[in-house]
Amino acid sequence: MKLKCAWCEREGRPANVGEVEPMDNRSETHGSCQEHRQEGMMRTTLAVLMLMLAPATLAAQTNTTGTLSPNTSVTPPPAASTTATPAPREAAIIVCAPEFSTGAGRLLVSSASTSAGGPTVAPGAPCAQALSDLFVAGFGVIDVLPVNQQVQYTLVR
Numbered sequence: 001m002k003l004k005c006a007w008c009e010r011e012g013r014p015a016n017v018g019e020v021e022p023m024d025n026r027s028e029t030h031g032s033c034q035e036h037r038q039e040g041m042m043r044t045t046l047a048v049l050m051l052m053l054a055p056a057t058l059a060a061q062t063n064t065t066g067t068l069s070p071n072t073s074v075t076p077p078p079a080a081s082t083t084a085t086p087a088p089r090e091a092a093i094i095v096c097a098p099e100f101s102t103g104a105g106r107l108l109v110s111s112a113s114t115s116a117g118g119p120t121v122a123p124g125a126p127c128a129q130a131l132s133d134l135f136v137a138g139f140g141v142i143d144v145l146p147v148n149q150q151v152q153y154t155l156v157r
C-alpha cells in the first residue's frame with residue numbers, strides 16, 4: 001500500500017512517505033512522515049507542559065497572598081511591573097539541528113512551538129540567537145533532550 005502523509009497532503013507538499021504491507025495492494029493509506037510525526041510529538045509535549053504548569057501557577061498565587069501579605073488586603077504591584085495583569089506561565093519548545101552547508105557546523109532552528117502569547121521563533125534562525133532572544137524575553141531552559149540527532153530545548157517563563 002502507498003503510505004501518504006496526511007499533513008503534507010493538506011499543505012500541498014509531496015506526500016508519499018513510502019510503501020507499507022501489504023505490498024500487492026495498490027490503494028493508499030494515510031500516516032505521517034517523520035517531520036510531521038516529530039511536530040505532533042512536540043505539540044503533545046507542549047500541551048502536557050501547559051497542563052503541568054497550570055496548577056503550579058495557581059498554587060504559587062495562593063501561597064503568595066497567604067504568606068507575603070497576611071495583614072493587608074491590597075498587595076502593591078512590584079516596581080518593575082509594567083502591566084497590572086499577572087502574566088500566566090508560558091512555554092516554548094525549540095528543536096535545533098546541525099547544519100553544515102556553510103562548511104562550519106552550526107545549530108539552526110528546525111522547528112519551534114510556543115504557547116499563546118509567547119514570542120514566535122522562525123525556523124531557520126540560528127539556534128543560539130533564538131535561545132538568547134528567549135532568555136532576554138525572560139524564558140529559562142528547564143529541559144534539553146536529544147531527538148534524532150537534533151536537540152530539543154524546553155523553556156518556560
Ligand SMILES: [Zn+2]
Pocket residue numbers: 005006007008009032033034035036
Ligand atoms: Zn508530512
